[in-house]
Every structure is written in structure tokens, then in C-alpha cells.
Amino acid sequence: MTIEFHPITAILGAEVTGVDMATADSAMCDEVRKGWLEHKVLVLRDQHCGVEDHIAFGRRFGELEVHPFATGMEGHPEIVAIHSGLKYDYAASAWHSDVTWREAPSMGSILRGVIIPPAGGDTCFADAAAAYDRLSPEWKERVDGLTATHDFINVFGGRLSDEEKAEKRRQYPIAHHPVIRTHPETGRRVIYTNRNFVTHVDGVSEEESREIIDHLERAIMDPSVQCRIRWEVGTVVMWDNRSTQHFATNDFFPLERRVERVTIVGDKPF
Numbered sequence: 001m002t003i004e005f006h007p008i009t010a011i012l013g014a015e016v017t018g019v020d021m022a023t024a025d026s027a028m029c030d031e032v033r034k035g036w037l038e039h040k041v042l043v044l045r046d047q048h049c050g051v052e053d054h055i056a057f058g059r060r061f062g063e064l065e066v067h068p069f070a071t072g073m074e075g076h077p078e079i080v081a082i083h084s085g086l087k088y089d090y091a092a093s094a095w096h097s098d099v100t101w102r103e104a105p106s107m108g109s110i111l112r113g114v115i116i117p118p119a120g121g122d123t124c125f126a127d128a129a130a131a132y133d134r135l136s137p138e139w140k141e142r143v144d145g146l147t148a149t150h151d152f153i154n155v156f157g158g159r160l161s162d163e164e165k166a167e168k169r170r171q172y173p174i175a176h177h178p179v180i181r182t183h184p185e186t187g188r189r190v191i192y193t194n195r196n197f198v199t200h201v202d203g204v205s206e207e208e209s210r211e212i213i214d215h216l217e218r219a220i221m222d223p224s225v226q227c228r229i230r231w232e233v234g235t236v237v238m239w240d241n242r243s244t245q246h247f248a249t250n251d252f253f254p255l256e257r258r259v260e261r262v263t264i265v266g267d268k269p270f
Contacts, residue, residue, distance in 0.1 A: 001018045001020075003016065003018040003019055003028065003031045003035070004017045004018055005035045005039060005042075008043070008227045011224065011225055011227070012040055012125060012126070012226065012244070013040070013227035013229070014035060014041070015043045016035065016042050016044050019044055020047070021054065021236065022049040024057060029057075029060040029061065036108070040127060040240045041238070041240070042237070042238040042239075043236070044236040044237075044238070045234065046234050046235075047235070047236045048233075048234045051076055051079060051260070052076075054112055054262060055076060055079065055262055058263075061107075061264050063265040064078040064262050064263065064265065065078070065099075065106055065264070066078060068171065068172065069152070069156040069168075073260070078263075079260050079262060080260070080261045081114075083256075083257070084121075084253070084257045084258075085117065085252060085253055085254050085255050085257050092196075092247070092248045093248055093250045094195055095126060095194060095245045095247050096194040096195070096196040096197065096247075097241050097242075097244070097245050098241050099197075100196075100197045100198070101151055101152040101172060101197045102172065103173075104266055104267050106241045106266045107240070107241060107242060107264045107267070108238060108239055108240045108263070108264050108266075109238070109261050109263045110236060111123075111236065111238075112234075112259060113231045113234060113236070113259055114233065114258045115233070115256050115258035116233050116235075116257060119251075119252065119255070120251035120252030121248075121252040121255070122228050122229060122231065122249050123231070123237065123247070123249070124227070124229075124246065124248075124249065125227050125228075125245070125246045126220045126221070126222075126226045126246070127243065128190045128191045128220060128243055128245055129186075129189065129190045130225040131191050131216075131222060131225045132189050132191045133189075134225070135219060140180075142212070143179050144189075145178075146201055146202065146203070146204070147178055147179060148176070148177060148193050148200065148202060148213075149175070149176055149199045149200055149201075149202055150174070150175045150177055151197060151199050152168065152197065153165070154196065154199070155196050178192060178270065179201060179216070181242070181269040182270055183242050184267060184270070191216050191219060191245075192269060193212070193217070194245060201213065241263075241266065
């Protein structure tokens with residue numbers, strides 16, 4: 001079967017045809033990976049596969065993470081289920097890259113639509129490399145070479161006891177990553193700050209730190225560097241966590257939405 005990539009915008013994302021996750025072999029996944037690096041966000045429709053197929057497909061791209069704060073599926077700790085609506089009201093409605101508080105944040109994620117509301121619940125993505133490219137020369141000079149402090153505590157600390165916080169802090173100490181990282185495979189420069197996990201920019205005043213974080217977030221929020229994905233049951237979305245940020249819309253409550261994710265281990269940003 002021929003694999004084809006159909007761009008969603010001229011900047012970011014592609015719908016992929018010719019891929020069946022349940023039967024994909026190494027050669028097919030090599031082609032998918034090439035397209036993934038180019039388009040950063042891939043959308044595979046009508047993937048009516050099971051949990052085991054989802055995990056096996058993810059492992060074609062690398063070792064899978066077990067999230068230290070989200071409860072994995074029973075018997076399948078690699079699967080994180082994000083279940084919202086009805087009794088749940090959670091959506092990751094802030095622009096972010098995943099787990100940047102890790103010393104080696106994730107390479108990418110593969111998310112599968114299981115229960116999709118009839119309206120709302122889209123996921124928006126931003127090309128953090130294109131956003132960097134559009135910064136003025138003065139801002140590039142200002143932020144190149146800076147680092148920022150990343151911490152899990154703001155997002156996940158509230159659900160932990162003091163003892164659990166201390167244990168998780170030992171396991172996941174505060175991380176310092178470049179404000180502008182370099183993609184390890186493409187060499188592109190990428191904005192790598194986010195409001196969820198970055199507490200401050202290192203070595204500058206609190207006022208300047210906030211100014212930098214706000215300015216870079218506005219660059220990510222530019223619609224011209226974004227694409228928006230409408231979910232269906234069986235839709236699978238793959239994103240490169242090193243070069244994109246994402247935002248889950250919370251416009252479907254109290255309707256129910258369940259998506260399931262595997263996440264691929266990454267490397268230390270530089």
C-alpha cells in the first residue's frame with residue numbers, strides 16, 4: 001500500500017493515507033517517521049485497532065514511557081487514558097510540550113480517539129520551529145543561549161502529599177533546558193518554554209523572565225503557525241514533542257471524551 005502525506009497547512013501537519021497501525025512493519029514505519037520529521041504532526045484516520053496494536057506501533061518508534069503522575073491502564077502501564085466530561089472536567093488547555101520537567105523529555109506521542117463528542121474537543125498544534133523563525137533578529141539574539149527552569153510541581157503537585165512530593169522531587173529534580181532548543185534530527189531551532197512547567201528564565205530578573213515567557217507564548221499562539229485537528233473515533237494523531245506545542249480545547253463539557261496515549265522516550269534538550 002502506498003503511503004501518502006496530505007498537508008493540513010503549508011506550515012504544519014499532514015493527513016496520512018496508506019497506513020494500518022495493526023499491520024505496519026518496519027519499512028512502513030520508517031516512511032512514517034520521515035513524514036513525521038517533515039510535517040511534525042501526523043493524522044491517521046480509521047485506525048480501529050486495539051490497545052496491544054497501539055503499544056506495538058508506538059514501540060516501532062522507540063522505547064515507551066510510563067508517566068510518573070498519570071495512572072496507566074491496568075495491565076498496560078504505557079497507556080495513559082485522558083478521560084473528560086461527565087464526572088471529569090480535565091483538558092490540557094494551555095500551550096505546552098509534554099513532560100518538559102524531565103531531564104530527557106519525551107520525543108513524541110501517539111494519541112488514539114476512543115470516545116469522541118459530537119461537537120468540540122479538537123486539539124490544536126503549533127510549529128515551535130516556525131514560531132522561532134518568525135521572531136525578530138533582536139528577540140532571537142535576546143533569547144538564544146538562555147536556559148529556563150522546568151518543574152512538575154505547578155501541574156501535578158496539588159495531587160500529592162508532602163511525602164509523595166519529596167519522593168517525586170528525588171526522582172525528578174528541577175530541570176534546566178534551553179529556552180531555544182535544537183531539534184536533534186532536523187537541526188531546527190525551536191521555542192521550548194511553556195506556561196505549564198517553566199517557572200522562570202534563569203539568570204534574569206523576575207520581570208524580564210515573565211516578559212520573555214509571555215513573548216514566546218504569543219509567538220506560539222500565532223494562528224499562522226498552527227493546525228487544528230478534529231477527532232473521530234479511530235483517529236490517531238502523532239506529534240513530535242521536540243518541535244511542536246499543543247492545546248486541547250475544553251469546549252465539549254459536559255460531553256464525554258476519551259483518548260489514549262503512548263509516549264516515546266526522548267533525549268536531553270540542547
